[in-house]
Amino acid sequence: MEMLKYICSSVGMTTVILCLVILLALRVIFKARYLPPGPWGFPWLGMVPYFWLVGRLDGVQRHEALAHLAARYGKVFSFTVLGKLVLVLSNKEAVEEVFRRQELNDRPKVWIKNGPKGEGLATASGEAWKQQRAFTVRILDKFGVGKPAFEEKIAREARSLLSVIAKKEGQSFDPKHLLMLCVSNVITELLFSTKHEYGDADYMKHLDAIREITHLMGSSGAANSVYLLSHIPTPSRIRLAELLSYEANTIEGMIKTHLDILDRGNLRDYLDEYLNEMLSTCEEGLQSEISRENLNRNLSHLFLAGTENISTTLRWSLLFMIGKPDVQARVQAELDRVVGRERLPTLADEPSLPYTRATMLEIQRAASTAALGAAHRSSRSFSYRGWTIPADTTVICNVWAIHNDPEIWQDPAEFKPERFLGEDNEIIKDACLIPFSAGNRVCVGRHLARMEIFVFFSHLMHRFHFRKVGNSPVSFQGHGSFAREPLDFQVEVTERK
Ligand code: HEM
Numbered sequence: 001m002e003m004l005k006y007i008c009s010s011v012g013m014t015t016v017i018l019c020l021v022i023l024l025a026l027r028v029i030f031k032a033r034y035l036p037p038g039p040w041g042f043p044w045l046g047m048v049p050y051f052w053l054v055g056r057l058d059g060v061q062r063h064e065a066l067a068h069l070a071a072r073y074g075k076v077f078s079f080t081v082l083g084k085l086v087l088v089l090s091n092k093e094a095v096e097e098v099f100r101r102q103e104l105n106d107r108p109k110v111w112i113k114n115g116p117k118g119e120g121l122a123t124a125s126g127e128a129w130k131q132q133r134a135f136t137v138r139i140l141d142k143f144g145v146g147k148p149a150f151e152e153k154i155a156r157e158a159r160s161l162l163s164v165i166a167k168k169e170g171q172s173f174d175p176k177h178l179l180m181l182c183v184s185n186v187i188t189e190l191l192f193s194t195k196h197e198y199g200d201a202d203y204m205k206h207l208d209a210i211r212e213i214t215h216l217m218g219s220s221g222a223a224n225s226v227y228l229l230s231h232i233p234t235p236s237r238i239r240l241a242e243l244l245s246y247e248a249n250t251i252e253g254m255i256k257t258h259l260d261i262l263d264r265g266n267l268r269d270y271l272d273e274y275l276n277e278m279l280s281t282c283e284e285g286l287q288s289e290i291s292r293e294n295l296n297r298n299l300s301h302l303f304l305a306g307t308e309n310i311s312t313t314l315r316w317s318l319l320f321m322i323g324k325p326d327v328q329a330r331v332q333a334e335l336d337r338v339v340g341r342e343r344l345p346t347l348a349d350e351p352s353l354p355y356t357r358a359t360m361l362e363i364q365r366a367a368s369t370a371a372l373g374a375a376h377r378s379s380r381s382f383s384y385r386g387w388t389i390p391a392d393t394t395v396i397c398n399v400w401a402i403h404n405d406p407e408i409w410q411d412p413a414e415f416k417p418e419r420f421l422g423e424d425n426e427i428i429k430d431a432c433l434i435p436f437s438a439g440n441r442v443c444v445g446r447h448l449a450r451m452e453i454f455v456f457f458s459h460l461m462h463r464f465h466f467r468k469v470g471n472s473p474v475s476f477q478g479h480g481s482f483a484r485e486p487l488d489f490q491v492e493v494t495e496r497k
Pocket of ligand 1: 133
């Protein structure tokens with residue numbers, strides 16, 4: 001009784017609160033001893049105010065802010081955001097080692113209120129991810145994606161692009177939509193056996209929606225992984241849900257058409273293969289994650305990733321070429337010497353084109369289109385370099401920081417293809433390049449991406465000379481961390497004879 005009275009008195013209450021605060025502080029300090037170093041941040045909010053302030057006041061992008069923190073706290077550091085622990089890897093070896101671990105195979109849970117249901121390959125975790133990944137790798141392999149036989153499909157698109165650009169001689173134009181369309185035709189043919197014409201205004205709107213989805217996904221970021229916050233109807237979240245529903249409905253239309261005419265003896269594309277697999281597991285009475293529920297999102301992720309990342313890399317490539325005319329001239333001189341003017345370049349020429357290859361590697365380094373990769377989540381606690389990383393930690397690979405690390409690259413802000421060439425003009429194989437991330441969830445489309453970048457870039461350089469419009473200097477400023485893209489720009493072309 002006396003004890004209770006003491007606790008209720010103001011002195012007692014202050015003592016109890018003080019003890020609780022000390023215990024809490026000790027717990028935080030004790031836990032932090034086992035974590036990689038990092039900034040403390042505010043209670044619960046963690047580093048949110050910091051990112052918000054440097055973003056709003058100084059225009060610093062998320063990947064740049066994380067690179068500044070890495071310079072201070074180390075290439076493996078941690079902090080909290082909205083009560084969640086975040087581990088940031090800014091070192092290639094660390095990414096390769098950590099992302100190889102089974103407990104890092106998951107993605108953070110993301111809630112999009114009123115968004116489409118189901119889990120696609122890029123966002124799924126656990127068994128849903130494992131099965132969809134294995135299925136996708138098998139089907140891409142079956143269709144020869146990334147293998148020499150697939151080259152002609154890409155080259156056909158590249159030739160169509162060349163004829164459209166040839167008509168633009170004498171005018172300035174923004175290459176964004178043209179590049180998106182030719183790249184998207186490669187992936188839509190693979191997924192749905194469909195293609196689109198260059199003048200198709202409705203499809204252009206669809207491609208613009210895809211770009212907007214990518215940017216809104218990136219900007220809504222961490223808040224979408226906190227259930228209560230993700231349900232606050234901000235204008236960008238409402239817009240994102242609208243766009244995702246529109247996109248899911250478009251894909252649903254394709255699924256229905258495919259189902260109506262499905263011929264299980266003649267599977268034409270990825271969607272046919274998926275439907276066939278679904279029906280087979282159903283007939284055998286097996287439980288599977290290759291399901292009607294996941295199909296729509298799976299197609300969406302492949303379409304989105306297969307269109308946005310490559311077309312953005314190609315936009316960067318044209319920007320670097322108009323900003324660095326000397327590099328463009330050297331690429332063209334090499335193409336002329338090795339390929340000649342009578343035919344277009346092919347993949348078989350690639351080994352004999354070291355400067356062109358080095359230029360493509362430098363484009364990928366300097367562009368870092370997937371600047372922060374895609375976040376992983378630890379499903380269990382794990383030890384790494386003596387630290388104990390708890391379950392439910394978000395783990396990020398800062399691709400941009402690795403590609404701009406002054407300890408690895410001399411003058412990282414400079415565009416210099418030579419950095420990828422050895423003394424005998426051979427490509428330096430073990431360069432610290434990681435555009436597709438690493439480990440078990442490494443980009444599933446990387447072979448296709450490398451092939452497309454070579455075919456489209458070499459065709460464009462072989463056929464046209466690209467130059468900037470006007471006298472102002474070309475800006476290599478990028479924006480966005482989820483899909484880092486250049487600011488809009490215009491080009492002019494001259495056909496090379
Ligand atoms: C320049 C082009 C590309 C870049 C820079 C790129 C980059 C990346 C990165 C950094 C990741 C995250 C890997 C991780 O979680 O650690 C990723 C995942 C992914 N990419 Fe790509 N990508 C490109 C092209 C493509 C293409 C053409 C496709 C479609 C075939 C594709 C489909 C995917 C998918 C589905 C995932 C999720 C894989 C998973 O979660 O298991 N990407 N990509």
